[in-house]
Amino acid sequence: AQSVTQPDIHITVSEGASLELRCNYSYGATPYLFWYVQSPGQGLQLLLKYFSGDTLVQGIKGFEAEFKRSQSSFNLRKPSVHWSDAAEYFCAVGPAGSARQLTFGSGTQLTVLP
Amino acid sequence: DTGVSQNPRHKITKRGQNVTFRCDPISEHNRLYWYRQTLGQGPEFLTYFQNEAQLEKSRLLSDRFSAERPKGSFSTLEIQRTEQGDSAMYLCASSLTGTRVYEQYFGPGTRLTVT
Numbered sequence: 001a002q003s004v005t006q007p008d009i010h011i012t013v014s015e016g017a018s019l020e021l022r023c024n025y026s027y028g029a030t031p032y033l034f035w036y037v038q039s040p041g042q043g044l045q046l047l048l049k050y051f052s053g054d055t056l057v058q059g060i061k062g063f064e065a066e067f068k069r070s071q072s073s074f075n076l077r078k079p080s081v082h083w084s085d086a087a088e089y090f091c092a093v094g095p096a097g098s099a100r101q102l103t104f105g106s107g108t109q110l111t112v113l114p
Numbered sequence: 115d116t117g118v119s120q121n122p123r124h125k126i127t128k129r130g131q132n133v134t135f136r137c138d139p140i141s142e143h144n145r146l147y148w149y150r151q152t153l154g155q156g157p158e159f160l161t162y163f164q165n166e167a168q169l170e171k172s173r174l175l176s177d178r179f180s181a182e183r184p185k186g187s188f189s190t191l192e193i194q195r196t197e198q199g200d201s202a203m204y205l206c207a208s209s210l211t212g213t214r215v216y217e218q219y220f221g222p223g224t225r226l227t228v229t
Contacts, residue, residue: 004156032216043118044157044205044220051216090156100215101147101170104156 002027004093006105013081014113021076021108023091033074034092034102035065044090050074061085086112116140118221120206126227127196134192135224139208145215146189148181150174151203151223163189164211196228 005024013019025031032051036044048059055067065076074091088109092102119138127133139146144165149157160179161171165186175181178196183189193200203225207218 009154034216036220041222043222044207046217046219049216092156094216101149101159101162102157102216102218104158106155 002031002093002103004091004103004105006089006091006108008108009106010109010111012111012113015083016080019076019078019081019085019110021089021091021110023074023076023105024072025074025091025093026072027093030069032094033065033067034094035059035063035074035076036090036092036104037061037087038090038107039087047076047089081110081112083112083114086110118206118208118219120204120221120224122224123222124225124227126229129198129228130195132192132194133196133226134190135204135226137189137191137206137208137221139188139206140219141187143208143210143219144186145209145211145218146183147207147209147218148189148191149205149207149220151205152201157205160191193226196226198228201226201228 003026034049035047038044047063048057050057050067058064063078088107090107091105094102121136147162148160151157160175163183178194181191203223205223207220209215209218
């Protein structure tokens with residue numbers, strides 16, 4: 001069965017600092033990988049996705065992620081965090097069976113200090 | 115593109131009561147998913163529809179849960195005889211098919227509190 005691990009429950013960074021959120025997955029084949037962000041009262045928003053090809057993918061809001069097959073990782077990065085980036089971030093992997101549903105990690109809560 | 119909408123946004127009910135939630139997907143999306151999210155966890159898959167057909171249900175979906183998508187547009191999720199363990203955020207997502215099935219767009223969710 002596939003699974004996603006986000007080792008950091010909560011991360012605090014200062015505004016303007018760089019950010020890296022960790023994601024490790026377990027999957028038998030080449031996975032499809034995603035990062036979503038969830039702000040209070042908002043739905044999950046897709047930040048970026050990896051299907052194949054270039055292992056460094058660019059997303060919205062200045063985020064990027066790098067797929068490292070040897071480490072089974074798909075870490076999310078941003079060079080300079082803005083206060084509006086404070087939210088919960090979820091890594092997800094698919095496909096998860098015939099439904100093609102996503103399997104999510106438990107999330108990382110990001111706090112941004114002024 | 116008006117996005118995925120869900121109603122109500124919040125529901126408080128007493129144990130044993132029935133509740134129904136509604137999801138309106140993005141209009142051209144023929145796939146619709148229901149997920150459940152409990153505090154401190156990521157969303158967990160419950161069930162999905164392709165057009166009006168419900169094609170798969172998770173083991174998380176007990177017999178007290180039923181979902182419909184009668185005309186392949188909006189969907190409802192009903193929970194009968196609610197229990198305190200049903201308290202969670204219920205998320206709806208929609209997508210196209212093919213490779214774009216993985217680009218799932220989520221609604222804001224319905225937060226259920228069972229007292």
